[in-house]
Amino acid sequence: MVKIKIGVIGVGRIGKMHIKNIANLRDQFEITAISDPNNPELAQIAEDYHIQKFSKDYHDVLSGDVDAVVIASSTNTHAKIITAAAKAGKDIMCEKPIDTDIERIKKVLKVVDDNGVILQIGFNRRFDHNFRKIHDYVVDGTIGNPHIIKVSSRDPEPPSYDYVKVSGGLFSDMMIHDLDMVRYLSNSEVVEVYANGAVLVDPEIGKLGDIDTAIVSLKFANGALGVIDNSRQAVYGYDQRAEVFGSKGQAFSENDKNSNVELDLNDGGHLDKIPYFFIDRYVQTYVDEFKEFYKTIVNQTEPIVTGLDGLRAVQLAQACQKSLETHEPVKL
Amino acid sequence: MVKIKIGVIGVGRIGKMHIKNIANLRDQFEITAISDPNNPELAQIAEDYHIQKFSKDYHDVLSGDVDAVVIASSTNTHAKIITAAAKAGKDIMCEKPIDTDIERIKKVLKVVDDNGVILQIGFNRRFDHNFRKIHDYVVDGTIGNPHIIKVSSRDPEPPSYDYVKVSGGLFSDMMIHDLDMVRYLSNSEVVEVYANGAVLVDPEIGKLGDIDTAIVSLKFANGALGVIDNSRQAVYGYDQRAEVFGSKGQAFSENDKNSNVELDLNDGGHLDKIPYFFIDRYVQTYVDEFKEFYKTIVNQTEPIVTGLDGLRAVQLAQACQKSLETHEPVKL
């Protein structure tokens, strides 16, 4: 089994999780370099994981003994680092979003294309056991032609006000995952969106110019219809469900639960809680996205999440925002 | 226990079912008269159910020994029969819709109001054990303020082309039940609709000017958002689910199944089918709507489905149709 030498650029919370997960994929990867401009524990992390090289400067990773890089730095650095990595001939796994500017994303994708490297985007939910199963049922024809695609996605608690101020809004910071998911589950492209939004969870979010509850109605190129609903606060935990209805049947996923124990008392049945948030709920996806990244590199196949997927998600989020503002459907 | 003497006007498929169900409610009702202009078995039915009086003419029911009447005749006769029954001082249980003309409905409701009789409309799904439970959780505050209301409603097979030609379209003949349901579940009024529609099941339906798949996005007076999805053909049976998400939690219903048996074979688990169509799925609601009608009459309380509910559902269906045609949201 070929081992890929990999560098990790950006060692914050997500970067550290990636290092841990990649380190455990011993047969597939060897982490040879890491960089972060600010993390004071970088040397310690390098020692703990037996990583040879560490630096404040990501150029040191790119010039190191690496076949591929993971980009988990802040969003505003993604474009330039992808560009540099592509020019250095490294395969790339980059956290979403690629950028917030559509034109800049297109330029980045051209550089990737020109340099013939692989670019996989971190829409990790595509690697979830539930959503992947539904996707398989669509792709293998089990449910026939898709007619209706539905995604429910609700966070357990709103982000901080500081985050809301700079996030670009619910569609860009939260629904972007679901906009990618409906593309993945429908096996088609979204051609029109219509967005309803409301401030129901916290008036302060409204004062900051954002919404906390949204329902987006969708039309797909294959004729199917779809809907996504989002809330920034589901008090029962991180609600993540999807459903595809087609000409031969439907597939839908229930939320995972912390255990499959039912407790029966004199007031009825009780089920265990669902995982509280994405780190718990999607723990397996963060491993599997690297297993798939490995296969993609070794077999030189197309990633499960391409750069184009990264572009489309940003375009869709911006279309939703426009629909909300104009109170009209928006074509893509 | 007071027994209500009741007449049944219109003895087609639904009328016969009502007769059977009411006859089984021996403690509450005595059927004393039935009428139908065409049913050749009317005398036999009267004999089987020990009903004293039967006639081709509904006026004979109204002039008979009846406290209340059930109107299960064709839609285009509802307005005039309600009017006559109200003037005769009879309490009324009428099948939906009251009429297809908004102004005519308003006139009918005024007559009912002027004569002080009870009018209950046959939106039987409000009496379903699942939807009623969700409604209770909303009304008693268990789930807090409603934020998102979702209804999935899909028939097992499309109606005949002849029916499609005259039905008034999917919103009027099918989604009208769901438009009533979201009002019931939200405990609020719909203030805006936006409709997407498609012809995915059968192109012939499209040629007849109708759609077979629809997603309607909703806004409610209490600020909540909602969505209804409809398909005229779910090959796995009559799909009837609902969900209300609120500030304190959510309640959602799964489909009933013919049995609660799980079969585990080497290809995975297998569950029993869901009931095929409304007669099977909602069998209990057709009984319970008469139990409630009885209580309403005896206690002189407001029915669970009022004449106003009947009016609103028609208004909403027409607004959806307008939204589909204009490709714009429609306010109510």
Added chain:
Amino acid sequence: MVKIKIGVIGVGRIGKMHIKNIANLRDQFEITAISDPNNPELAQIAEDYHIQKFSKDYHDVLSGDVDAVVIASSTNTHAKIITAAAKAGKDIMCEKPIDTDIERIKKVLKVVDDNGVILQIGFNRRFDHNFRKIHDYVVDGTIGNPHIIKVSSRDPEPPSYDYVKVSGGLFSDMMIHDLDMVRYLSNSEVVEVYANGAVLVDPEIGKLGDIDTAIVSLKFANGALGVIDNSRQAVYGYDQRAEVFGSKGQAFSENDKNSNVELDLNDGGHLDKIPYFFIDRYVQTYVDEFKEFYKTIVNQTEPIVTGLDGLRAVQLAQACQKSLETHEPVKL
């Protein structure tokens, strides 16, 4: 459709329920006579249900215009009434148990046999949608050869002490249903039982010489093993589940619930209660046993519950009691 004229002997709680259910099967049955030695409302019931004849004496039913009779009188009268009905050439539906004395049951069955009438015993659970589905999977070979049969059966509350004193004990008054069920589900005969019993619910039950908790281990003629567990008090309601495991897979049933609504709050998921006791849980079986009785008479086929089934259940209950007392396995 041929209508069977039927009489009901014994009009207590269960007898009244049968009258109501049979009356609703208008196409199949006409109730022509009822009898009860004590019920003061007999005349009123006859009037309500348009029954021609009523009497304190069951002989009046047998001599009336009846093709078949339902015996719902007290257990100690079953043997003599079955005998009389059989000699009068009437088909018989009799509540369980036939009798508590094995030899007397055998004599009764011989009379039934000699007179060529149909005898169906009221083990109503065989008509349950869940257990019937499991049975079908066994009989049609879906799960292969049965290896393990399991039944859980727990009442919501213990019977009165007065009842415990005379019931013959848990095996005879409660587990008898489950002993019949394992025969039905295994499609085989029990050849050995081993019983463990305990007094865990209420010490008073122990003082009266009975137990309130039991686990019986079983061997079947086809080689399969089985187990039944009983408790006189499941505080969450009437727990009724079964499972058959075989060479090709397994089938098991969950408890029915009052609704299929899941409520998600910040302390986890909540399910609706299960039906409180047998009248609610098995409401459909009491109707279906008469639908089947009708078919049996019209087609002259073997009942789903035969007199032999009635005998076997009593034999098994007595064997369990013996095993409990001797602390040894008991062969049949």
Added chain:
Amino acid sequence: MVKIKIGVIGVGRIGKMHIKNIANLRDQFEITAISDPNNPELAQIAEDYHIQKFSKDYHDVLSGDVDAVVIASSTNTHAKIITAAAKAGKDIMCEKPIDTDIERIKKVLKVVDDNGVILQIGFNRRFDHNFRKIHDYVVDGTIGNPHIIKVSSRDPEPPSYDYVKVSGGLFSDMMIHDLDMVRYLSNSEVVEVYANGAVLVDPEIGKLGDIDTAIVSLKFANGALGVIDNSRQAVYGYDQRAEVFGSKGQAFSENDKNSNVELDLNDGGHLDKIPYFFIDRYVQTYVDEFKEFYKTIVNQTEPIVTGLDGLRAVQLAQACQKSLETHEPVKL
């Protein structure tokens, strides 16, 4: 956070899995030595995992820089290695069973006790999310006093004939896990067993003197009753369920499934498969048992699975075998 230096003795399939899992618990453990008399890849494994020392001889592990050891060697070496490790003052995590000879186990436990080291036995299922949740409901009083304890445990396929010849039989090689589980779930001791066994899966297993299907009826010191059923072949996968019924309610676990997706087609609902066997089903337990082992060492608390638990399981398995052979209940 204190790091425990740990050695692994026995690097077969399970030993390798432990090395991988422990290596991923970087904050808790550092693997400093491994030994195996036969594994030709030992040097490579040591290199891959950055382990300083490796040897054919377990004494080299015990004399190395280790605070604790994992014993995953063959069963017949457990007793002597535990003894040596205890005398060397090392805390011990040992795979089950400790030994097959009751007297030898007792001697080993005395040595452990005399040397004041911690001994944790590898009954990994106690660390399962489902069973642990049920256990918690018992211990915290949620379900009241336990009355009935049930465990279903079925392998997806029988072991090889070679294994059957030497395993000591179904009770010792398979049910031993479940005998430990009922002690864990009941929070009590088994005081009597009665075993039924059968050869239903494969006659060859019978010819080798073993059974492949078993039901064991149990009595507990706290008065509760219990039952375990085992099959060596569940064609639908590794069936692992448990249930505790008590005075205040019950808790039961369903099987985990590979995904929570329901597929609805025109023949009914379809669920995903359950994990095929223990490596998949219990993957998390093999990690969590080391997390708990760590806490036990650091806090000097009693392990979740003690040496006494290891002894009891062997005693119970032998009692079941005796009951099967004598066809009588066996007291402990």
